[in-house]
Amino acid sequence: MTAKIAFLGPKATFTDLAVSRLFPNDIKIPMNTIPDCLDAVRDGEVNHALVPIENALEGSVNITMDYLVHEVTLPMKGEVTIPIQQHYMVHPDHAYPGFKPDMVYSHSHAIAQCRKFLHNELRGIPYEYVTSTAAAAKMVMENPDINIAAIANDMAAEEYGLTITKQNIHDYEHNHTKFIVVSNSEVDYEGHLTVEGDKKTTLMIQLPADHSGQLHQVLSAFSWRKLNLSKIESRPMKTGLGNYFFIIDIEMSLDDVLIPGAISELEALGCTVSIMGSYTCFKVQTGVPQR
Amino acid sequence: MTAKIAFLGPKATFTDLAVSRLFPNDIKIPMNTIPDCLDAVRDGEVNHALVPIENALEGSVNITMDYLVHEVTLPMKGEVTIPIQQHYMVHPDHAYPGFKPDMVYSHSHAIAQCRKFLHNELRGIPYEYVTSTAAAAKMVMENPDINIAAIANDMAAEEYGLTITKQNIHDYEHNHTKFIVVSNSEVDYEGHLTVEGDKKTTLMIQLPADHSGQLHQVLSAFSWRKLNLSKIESRPMKTGLGNYFFIIDIEMSLDDVLIPGAISELEALGCTVSIMGSYTCFKVQTGVPQR
Structure with missing residues (x-):
């Protein structure tokens, strides 16, 4: 049933x-x-x-x-x-090598979980908190005209049709x-x-x-x-x-x-x-x- | 020093x-x-x-x-x-008896902490999450033209010039x-x-x-x-x-x-x-x- x-x-x-x-x-x-x-x-x-x-x-x-x-x-x-597996994702229009976002969106705890990645690969690029990782992915999907990226899980990438350009960006493997x-x-x-x-x-x-x-x-x-x-x-x-x-x-x-x-x-x-x-x-x- | x-x-x-x-x-x-x-x-x-x-x-x-x-x-x-003392606050323009908001803003955990108040006094009125209680207060301050309210602490009410119309709306006294x-x-x-x-x-x-x-x-x-x-x-x-x-x-x-x-x-x-x-x-x- x-x-x-x-x-x-x-x-x-x-x-x-x-x-x-x-x-x-x-x-x-x-x-x-x-x-x-x-x-x-x-x-x-x-x-x-x-x-x-x-x-x-x-x-x-x-x-x-x-x-x-x-x-x-x-x-x-x-x-x-x-x-906890976090991925870095962008709108498919921006899924080319060298794309640099003007802003990265995610839940505050997800940002905290991916600090090494942000520090090493996106240093100086500001991030903004939204209420969930899924909300971040949705925002990227709805705004193909601006240069933004999200940190979220695979399910969000699939749900909102985003391209994961870097997998497993979380700091701890066993979290x-x-x-x-x-x-x-x-x-x-x-x-x-x-x-x-x-x-x-x-x-x-x-x-x-x-x-x-x-x-x-x-x-x-x-x-x-x-x-x-x-x-x-x-x-x-x-x-x-x-x-x-x-x-x-x-x-x-x-x-x-x-x-x-x-x-x-x-x-x-x-x-x-x-x-x-x-x-x-x-x-x-x-x-x-x-x- | x-x-x-x-x-x-x-x-x-x-x-x-x-x-x-x-x-x-x-x-x-x-x-x-x-x-x-x-x-x-x-x-x-x-x-x-x-x-x-x-x-x-x-x-x-x-x-x-x-x-x-x-x-x-x-x-x-x-x-x-x-x-944890949460208060219900509105823009001073809306601080009159009988004001009913179309939407209540707060952090998701604050909404969860004030469920009895929301259920008893604002039943059916939708709420929306923002990234902090302070962000909710700021949103109410910046939008005097729409009927919204926030749940936040006294410091946010003071910082953003809002009127607390109901104090201490949290469910648990000793939280x-x-x-x-x-x-x-x-x-x-x-x-x-x-x-x-x-x-x-x-x-x-x-x-x-x-x-x-x-x-x-x-x-x-x-x-x-x-x-x-x-x-x-x-x-x-x-x-x-x-x-x-x-x-x-x-x-x-x-x-x-x-x-x-x-x-x-x-x-x-x-x-x-x-x-x-x-x-x-x-x-x-x-x-x-x-x-």
Whole structure:
């Protein structure tokens, strides 16, 4: 059955790339904000949402976790990791050797990710920020008469008919961006164009009070059970300074013994624990969509 | 002596608010990206830089810590926390009861932070993203002939001569944004318009390998010394998936015994530890600048 998937728009951003690879046969619905995507799942307007959780260019990853902790209770049902691959692109009319733009457009974070390229190959050429890498590509497409260029992904180059004149201009080879799938129902990943990887369980843990050694005590519940943690992050509670919650990723599926045992032990210590989700991790191996 | 302080521009953003309160008597120099600010300190073009580290609206906080870990070695010399206070503002010509805009402009994260207000009081009115809250205010100032409004901070209202018709429209009372001061020299906070708070020491810790319980072992070095941690965050190394480093904040100044002892113990375990800085924390108590 075809599902409706909400994602953080606009079209042709890295989020669109993620949703297109993970759900190639479903209906993608771009939305304006991360909360809009999550509300749409809660209200049954869509089946699932795909939202950024780590290193996103557009949209704050803090908003995703905070909204799931404070506003809507929806389980995480999948994760997808995409390498951040930025390309330098121009209007096809300008795709000749030696073309020098008067201005380069991109999202501010993309500009920050491609500093070595800008410094070495386009030194002194000013850049201007727009609200997304896709918006930058659109602007280049709509203005063939002026000498401008964009930094964006392959999907944007294809969507707006631009020519990539220099590939992979990002500073770090292994930088990636990560998204989660959030849904109230079963998620069907059939036909996905990604590599299926490990299982993961995400917990939200609130400590009863702020005193030294408490986090250490919390982690011992995982440590003596040999539960490997792949992520730990403290976040302010928004109920006042000094109150924190922790997000912890455990590198296994929710089982019947180990994770429930760790949770009981934490609750006995006075912690509040929520299972945010237990799910499969997928990886996109290249930024170039397969067709 | 007057110092030169680089900050993430444009003018009248929350970063500008932070730098103006912490360094009211110094010269503020807006820059385009977080790396530009840090490079300017390294190259001696400015004395200090103020860059976002937590919950920033404009600029990715990940870029700040990653750049300090991977690219430039500069010590953290201070922290400043500002409550996130967003206001609804219009051109003075439109500051009458019952004015309804055709469009609301702001940064995407600010729109996401004011969803309850937008839903309850401006339902159905479209919004459009611009690259900063200050850019939204500027757009309203420059277009008195069209019916538009902006969401931004008080500094932007003042800078661009707009009228705030509804104050404090953000969803969360206790949400805040945090910045750090980075410098190669002594920082003089004389005359700062903020509340001086606790001391803090930030460490970067790299574990020798990824196996269960190792983070627990690391934290025990702090726990048995009763060193309280106020933040812990794992970040991917960018040298490949699966390699992480940790940023840890300890709630005290770098001393001669406890923190060096913990660091020696961690190094004996095979960890790599860097002291990112030991510094004073400041708090801005209100978003309204004192004059």
